[in-house]
Amino acid sequence: MKGLSAKQQAILDFLRQFIRNKDYPPSIRDIQLGCEISSTSVVDYNLKALERLGYIRRDREVSRAIEMLDGTGRRPHTVPVPIVGTIAAGSPIPVFEPGASYGEMVDATEEMTRGKENVYALRVKGTSMIDALVNDGDIVIMERTNSADDGEMIAAWLKDEEETTLKRLYTDGDRIRLQPANETMKPIYTRPENLEIMGRVLTTISHHH
Template identity: 45%
Template sequence: MAKSKLSARQENMLDFITNFISQHSYPPTIREIGKACQITSTSVVNYNLNKLENEGYINRMMRVSRGIQLDKNKASRLVQIPLVGRIFASEPVHFPEAAVSYAPDETINLTQDLVGDEKEIFALEVRGDSMIDAMINDGDYVIMKQQVQVNNGDLAAIWLINSEETTLKYFYLENDMVRLQPANPTMDAIYLDPSTIRIQGKVILVFRQISSQKTTPIKSN
């Protein structure tokens, strides 16, 4: 019932089923799933389909050919995002070393429809009020993808070399100058030479937990 991490095989199967339905508009058979996922035995496919059903990803109709329904509410898979640290204005974003397996103390669980198919995404907790011009408050969580290049219009994490601070702003490259546009429309953009910044990543999602326990503090400015 509860969502848990799927095995690689189950993930593979769910991928295939989703694609198959969107291509054919009817679900695949057990044997079609097996063939696509390199599973020689129908019983193994059946076994993992039951797992997927117990986890709530699909519904199965007993004794009905192609009797698989994608549970639309749950079909978007759980994505476990490692919470790798905190983001301060006063220092560059610290991503963990790539290709190094590590055990994150904490993970943020979101659904795939929210964060998309991006791989290697990280969650960071925002510390301080310095991101206020990105409409991001102290305590917010930022889901980012580490990359040294972003597209125009992306909300990017940028290390300002001269002032030695990290900022989150919308990135636009215009005539060899970089325009950094705050998310807050009342604030002005800043223009910088590309050599004075270092792109650290792209923001995929920002969320804020409004807990009922603590009243939301009123910012003094």
């Protein structure tokens, strides 16, 4: 962090704050005013120094294209994920139609969706999913799929039982084992024909109010 003059440190702080407030980078003259610098050339001089030291990156083709490299100014990419409905023990899982428009949305980082397509979210209703370590009001971020590999956490509809559940999927011979995330709880065994996979669980989020 050292090796920077007071002016260069002030420019970095101003950049951070400006981008956070306005969602776009400042112009050179914005920096000049904001940091009370006497000339645009001084700003340019110090920006070049900051760029050489690796603190920022600039795109000479486009105005206001200053990018901060230490992460504090950069906004990570987020994806709005539609909440297609609620998931509860006794009711089927709402089906996500990729084209349709849904009212409620959750903002998720790409870390949470892992860059997947066909991502949707469900709101957990009741405490019946507690063996998946998910409680009433939590949000489950899902990827729509009809199949899953062994060990993956899925949302499943058990036809005979008319039950919805969140479990890890394992094939035990010619039977299916659904294993709770809470390993102190017992698994469910069932026939493959009784299982309908509604999606893969990517992330769960609990807000504690």
